[in-house]
Amino acid sequence: MTQTAEKPIKASEIDPKFKYEVSKMHGGEKIMRCFQCGTCTSDCPVARFSDTYRPRQIIRMAQLGLRERVLNSDTLWLCAACFTCTDRCPQDVEVASVIRVLRNLAAEKGIVPQVFKEEASSILESGYAYRIPELRLKKRETLGLPPLPKGNPQSIGKTLHKIGFLKCVEKKGS
Numbered sequence: 001m002t003q004t005a006e007k008p009i010k011a012s013e014i015d016p017k018f019k020y021e022v023s024k025m026h027g028g029e030k031i032m033r034c035f036q037c038g039t040c041t042s043d044c045p046v047a048r049f050s051d052t053y054r055p056r057q058i059i060r061m062a063q064l065g066l067r068e069r070v071l072n073s074d075t076l077w078l079c080a081a082c083f084t085c086t087d088r089c090p091q092d093v094e095v096a097s098v099i100r101v102l103r104n105l106a107a108e109k110g111i112v113p114q115v116f117k118e119e120a121s122s123i124l125e126s127g128y129a130y131r132i133p134e135l136r137l138k139k140r141e142t143l144g145l146p147p148l149p150k151g152n153p154q155s156i157g158k159t160l161h162k163i164g165f166l167k168c169v170e171k172k173g174s
C-alpha cells in the first residue's frame with residue numbers, strides 16, 4: 001500500500017459510481033454532504049501527530065471516485081475511531097463510519113496492513129491479539145501473579161470464519 005493522495009488525478013482513475021456505492025452502506029449515507037470545510041482534519045487527534053493522515057482528504061478521494069487510490073491508501077488504517085470528526089462535522093457526515101466502510105471495502109479486496117494480519121493470526125493461535133512472551137509469563141509466576149486466562153482460539157476462529165474475516169486476511173498481501 002502507498003500514500004497516493006498527492007499524485008495528479010487521471011480521468012481513467014475516476015469511478016463515478018464509487019460515492020453511490022459508499023453511500024448505500026451503513027454509515028456512508030451522508031458522504032455527499034461534505035463541503036470540505038476541514039473541521040474533521042483540524043480536530044482529529046491522529047492528524048495532529050501525522051503529516052499524512054487527513055480525514056477530509058479521504059472523504060474527498062471517495063467523493064471523487066478515486067476507488068483504487070483511497071482503498072490502497074496506508075492512511076486509511078490510521079483512524080483511531082474516536083468519532084471526534086463525526087461529532088464535530090457541521091454537515092453531519094459520519095466521517096469515522098465512512099472510513100470504516102472504506103476499510104471494509106479494502107479488506108474485501110484483501111488490502112489489509114500486515115500488522116493487522118499478524119494480530120489476526122495471533123488471535124487465531126492464542127486468543128490474544130498480542131503474543132505474550134514466555135519470559136513475561138514466567139515473570140508473572142515469580143511475582144506470585146495468577147496465570148492469564150486461557151484464550152479460546154477455536155471459538156474465535158469459527159466466528160471469524162463465519163463473518164468472512166479470514167477470507168479477507170488470507171487474500172493478497174498488502
Ligand code: SF4
Nearest residue numbers: 034035037038040089
Ligand atoms: S467536517 Fe464534515 S463537511 Fe467538513 S470536511 Fe470533514 S466531513 Fe467534510
Ligand code: SF4
Nearest residue numbers: 044079080082083085
Ligand atoms: S474517528 Fe478517526 S478520523 Fe475521526 S477524529 Fe478520530 S481518529 Fe480522526
